Amino acid sequence: MDVSEFHESFFEEAGELLDGMETQLLALDLAHPDPEQLNAIFRAAHSIKGGAGTFGFEALQRTTHLLENLLDAARRGELTLRRDLVDIFLETKDMLDDQLDAYRQGQTPDPEALERICAVLQRLAKEEIDAAGAAKAEAEPAKPTARKATAKKAALAKPSKKSARKKTAPSSASGMPAYRVMLLGVNDKDRDLLIEELGRLGQIESRHSEGDCHEVVLVSSESAADIEAVMCFIVEPEQLKIEAVVAESAPDAEAPAPESMPEPEPVAKAPAPVEVEAVVAATPAVDAKSAARPASTHGESSLRVPVNKVDHIINLVGELIITQSMLNQAVGKLNASVHANLVAGINLLERNARDLQEAVMSVRMVPMDNVFSRFPRLVRDLAAKLDKDVELVTGGRSTELDKSLTEQIVDPLTHLVRNSLDHGIEHPDEREVAGKPRTGTLTLSAEHQGGNIVIEVSDDGAGLNRAKILAKARERGMNVSDAMSDEDVWQLIFAPGFSTAAQVSNVSGRGVGMDVVKRNIEGMGGHVEVVSRAGQGTTTRVVLPLTLAILDGMSVRVGRETFILPVTAVIESLQPRDQDLHGTAGGDLLLKVREDYLPIVAVHEAMGVSEACADATRAIAVVVQGRGRRYALLVDELVGQQQVVVKNLETNYRKVPGVSAATIMGDGSVALILDVNDLCQIAASQKENGVFADNVFVDDRLRHASHRSSSRHESRSIH
Amino acid sequence: MNPAASIEVRVGDNTGNRQFLVFSLGEEEYAIDILKVQEIRDYDHVTRISNAPDFIKGVANLRGVIVPIVDLRIKFRMENAAYDTNTVVIVVNIGKRVVGVVVDRVSDVMTLAPEQMKPAPEFGVGLPLAYIQGLGDLGGRMLILVDIEKLLTSREMALVDETGESRAA
Numbered sequence: 083m084d085v086s087e088f089h090e091s092f093f094e095e096a097g098e099l100l101d102g103m104e105t106q107l108l109a110l111d112l113a114h115p116d117p118e119q120l121n122a123i124f125r126a127a128h129s130i131k132g133g134a135g136t137f138g139f140e141a142l143q144r145t146t147h148l149l150e151n152l153l154d155a156a157r158r159g160e161l162t163l164r165r166d167l168v169d170i171f172l173e174t175k176d177m178l179d180d181q182l183d184a185y186r187q188g189q190t191p192d193p194e195a196l197e198r199i200c201a202v203l204q205r206l207a208k209e210e211i212d213a214a215g216a217a218k219a220e221a222e223p224a225k226p227t228a229r230k231a232t233a234k235k236a237a238l239a240k241p242s243k244k245s246a247r248k249k250t251a252p253s254s255a256s257g258m259p260a261y262r263v264m265l266l267g268v269n270d271k272d273r274d275l276l277i278e279e280l281g282r283l284g285q286i287e288s289r290h291s292e293g294d295c296h297e298v299v300l301v302s303s304e305s306a307a308d309i310e311a312v313m314c315f316i317v318e319p320e321q322l323k324i325e326a327v328v329a330e331s332a333p334d335a336e337a338p339a340p341e342s343m344p345e346p347e348p349v350a351k352a353p354a355p356v357e358v359e360a361v362v363a364a365t366p367a368v369d370a371k372s373a374a375r376p377a378s379t380h381g382e383s384s385l386r387v388p389v390n391k392v393d394h395i396i397n398l399v400g401e402l403i404i405t406q407s408m409l410n411q412a413v414g415k416l417n418a419s420v421h422a423n424l425v426a427g428i429n430l431l432e433r434n435a436r437d438l439q440e441a442v443m444s445v446r447m448v449p450m451d452n453v454f455s456r457f458p459r460l461v462r463d464l465a466a467k468l469d470k471d472v473e474l475v476t477g478g479r480s481t482e483l484d485k486s487l488t489e490q491i492v493d494p495l496t497h498l499v500r501n502s503l504d505h506g507i508e509h510p511d512e513r514e515v516a517g518k519p520r521t522g523t524l525t526l527s528a529e530h531q532g533g534n535i536v537i538e539v540s541d542d543g544a545g546l547n548r549a550k551i552l553a554k555a556r557e558r559g560m561n562v563s564d565a566m567s568d569e570d571v572w573q574l575i576f577a578p579g580f581s582t583a584a585q586v587s588n589v590s591g592r593g594v595g596m597d598v599v600k601r602n603i604e605g606m607g608g609h610v611e612v613v614s615r616a617g618q619g620t621t622t623r624v625v626l627p628l629t630l631a632i633l634d635g636m637s638v639r640v641g642r643e644t645f646i647l648p649v650t651a652v653i654e655s656l657q658p659r660d661q662d663l664h665g666t667a668g669g670d671l672l673l674k675v676r677e678d679y680l681p682i683v684a685v686h687e688a689m690g691v692s693e694a695c696a697d698a699t700r701a702i703a704v705v706v707q708g709r710g711r712r713y714a715l716l717v718d719e720l721v722g723q724q725q726v727v728v729k730n731l732e733t734n735y736r737k738v739p740g741v742s743a744a745t746i747m748g749d750g751s752v753a754l755i756l757d758v759n760d761l762c763q764i765a766a767s768q769k770e771n772g773v774f775a776d777n778v779f780v781d782d783r784l785r786h787a788s789h790r791s792s793s794r795h796e797s798r799s800i801h
Numbered sequence: 802m803n804p805a806a807s808i809e810v811r812v813g814d815n816t817g818n819r820q821f822l823v824f825s826l827g828e829e830e831y832a833i834d835i836l837k838v839q840e841i842r843d844y845d846h847v848t849r850i851s852n853a854p855d856f857i858k859g860v861a862n863l864r865g866v867i868v869p870i871v872d873l874r875i876k877f878r879m880e881n882a883a884y885d886t887n888t889v890v891i892v893v894n895i896g897k898r899v900v901g902v903v904v905d906r907v908s909d910v911m912t913l914a915p916e917q918m919k920p921a922p923e924f925g926v927g928l929p930l931a932y933i934q935g936l937g938d939l940g941g942r943m944l945i946l947v948d949i950e951k952l953l954t955s956r957e958m959a960l961v962d963e964t965g966e967s968r969a970a
Contacts, residue, residue, distance in 0.1 A: 396865070397864060397865025397866065398864075398865070400865045401864050401865060643848070643849065688851075689851040690851040690852065691851075729865075729866075729867050730867075731860065731867060733866070733867065733898075734866070734867060734868045734869055734898045734899050734900065735850075735860060735867070735868075735869040735960060736959075736960070736961060738850055738851065738852065738853070739851075739852055740851065741850075741851075744848075744860060744867050746862045746865065746867075749846070750846055750862055751846040751848055751861075751862065752846070752847075752848040752859075752860050752861060752862050752867055753848065754848065754850070
């Protein structure tokens with residue numbers, strides 16, 4: 083059988099399991115570990131080990147095996163968890179990630195790293211478990227936590243389980259368990275090969291043959307399951323029998339319950355459970371329970387599908403909707419009483435088609451949790467490295483964002499978080515002096531705001547240092563003055579190569595940070611804002627548009643054309659009265675809305691639409707919020723509100739000024755989605771009075787735009 | 802493929818024969834490599850785009866994909882760029898892009914043998930030599946073999962961002 087085709091799914095699954103393991107490890111309450119969590123962590127390691135064995139990824143198998151042993155001890159209460167132990171587990175997890183990556187790329191993982199981590203785990207196993215085991219044997223009541231877990235387990239299994247769980251009887255001076263490996267009906271060539279393999283796993287004490295049964299006694303630190311895993315590449319499971327060599331009366335329990343736990347698909351094809359006789363009888367009760375659990379923890383498993391397939395489905399559903407509305411129109415002309423069945427059917431079709439569309443669209447959206455879940459580990463490690471106490475708070479984890487954006491946002495966010503930890507949050511002592519709690523708080527949150535998603539990284543640290551930034555800017559020869567507003571000063575940190583860190587650390591301060599963050603985010607069509615107050619902290623807001631996503635759109639008519647406005651940008655709409663319209667010297671119109679005078683931008687002028695209503699009092703003014711400013715857009719008519727699929731214009735065409743994207747309407751035609759940030763700038767540049775100096779700048783921008791050179795990036799960065 | 806101005810013979814077909822889609826703009830007959838053609842559809846539902854040259858009619862929905870529609874008749878400064886029942890859009894695949902090209906009429910698909918493909922004359926065909934692969938000689942009929950990929954990705958067509966940027970730079 084060629085198993086390589088299953089490799090990819092194993093990598094995916096193992097990656098997920100590792101991520102899950104990390105999350106669980108971080109969530110562990112060390113004083114009172116939740117047995118469920120410990121079991122989940124153990125199961126993850128175990129599943130990966132199984133898969134690694136099946137595919138012959140030895141390094142991975144070896145590492146997970148050692149980890150699994152420790153975790154097994156932990157969940158049985160034989161190993162008391164401490165922070166440093168969790169650190170080692172996390173480190174092992176990283177190592178497993180690396181190994182996985184190496185295998186994925188068809189390489190062999192770094193042998194040195196493997197040896198190192200194995201040595202650490204082995205030493206840990208020896209020190210911790212042996213010590214704990216000894217201590218427990220002597221004075222059981224001294225370990226209440228462990229005892230409680232043990233008692234619970236014991237009740238589930240059978241009374242003898244407690245003793246069965248004792249360490250495998252040492253049968254040799256080395257303290258390692260011994261196994262009797264029986265090979266049944268194996269030909270001589272394979273047998274020699276197997277014995278050679280066994281020799282690598284441990285020390286062969288004795289061997290003898292009896293008919294076609296060949297028996298080897300092996301002293302090895304590996305578990306029976308591992309021995310089996312190695313052997314099963316050569317022999318069929320029924321040809322192999324492994325027994326622990328029992329010294330005295332304690333039965334071996336090195337490879338207990340988990341062997342019969344449900345495992346991922348590829349592993350299911352692995353050989354039948356090891357026959358460790360003494361244990362098999364003891365485990366059914368536990369099995370029944372553990373068999374039920376993975377279903378719940380892995381209940382939210384996912385199906386991995388290439389994004390273009392999903393896009394294709396979205397397109398097809400869009401077509402279906404259009405076909406459906408064509409049918410609707412056709413049926414509308416029929417006599418409803420004569421064709422009652424047809425009309426009812428079409429109505430049903432409409433409802434189903436809409437539901438289908440909604441369901442399909444939601445496929446692309448994933449919760450921000452996918453992004454945020456990466457940070458607890460980062461914050462934990464970094465805080466430890468920097469010797470700071472930091473608590474991470476996350477909000478809006480369920481806020482949905484397009485999958486492709488979640489992938490792209492990770493790096494910039496990581497950078498912002500690092501910055502906050504390194505520069506923002508002070509050392510506990512400094513915080514105490516400043517009258518703040520010793521533990522700093524880092525907040526990550528996400529929310530939908532109009533057509534945007536706003537992701538905030540905020541800390542309660544020292545805030546940005548205005549004087550320092552200005553000094554640094556001067557040093558770099560930038561044109562700054564003390565009179566600059568705070569906002570302008572904060573913007574300076576986004577300049578390339580700008581860093582005020584007193585010294586370059588390996589955390590941040592190399593000055594290649596914020597400008598890259600800004601560039602990346604602008605590349606996604608978003609922007610970054612910084613709000614900071616001395617002594618109170620800094621908040622960085624990343625505002626991303628929901629490109630590629632679904633947009634709540636308000637369709638408006640201008641002349642004979644239809645445009646879409648993002649509902650999130652719309653504040654209100656009204657019919658301007660003559661007395662509320664005020665002309666200005668430049669020929670501009672201002673609209674008085676309650677107490678505010680808002681500039682008016684006529685869509686037909688900005689977008690060059692003919693046959694539009696030129697009389698403002700007969701048009702509709704839609705008050706919109708551009709970036710940082712409010713103004714009124716003049717349109718002929720509000721048509722309605724609907725969800726639209728945002729389609730990129732640049733796929734086959736190029737950026738169009740004033741338009742963020744396009745969408746497909748119910749009748750199959752294309753409507754342009756207006757970019758309210760861009761529109762007011764276009765309008766401004768179209769007033770060719772040149773009175774204001776900055777207009778020259780904007781005109782320049784428009785000229786670029788009309789030369790088809792205006793990428794989204796440029797148009798966003800010039801103000 | 803190599804968009805050479807001289808005539809190009811595709812190897813792969815032993816005979817060197819190539820198939821072309823023949824269409825007309827006004828009185829002239831043009832032909833483009835059939836392999837570039839994705840489909841042919843009616844001219845309808847085109848959404849105008851502001852600040853675009855006149856020959857870019859706008860964008861249309863092609864089964865969920867938004868494609869720009871270019872009217873070659875306007876680009877080639879032909880009179881009577883009318884839209885009637887014969888007007889069709891040839892949807893072509895150029896590189897990774899899909900573009901719709903408005904023409905007066907699509908007549909047929911022709912197979913041209915190498916000897917029927919002649920080099921283009923230096924002038925007198927109405928459009929720059931760079932976009933012409935050659936002339937197709939069909940007895941009394943003459944086909945202008947257009948290098949559609951080169952034509953549509955040219956700066957003049959203003960369909961692609963990159964070319965504009967490289968000029969501005």
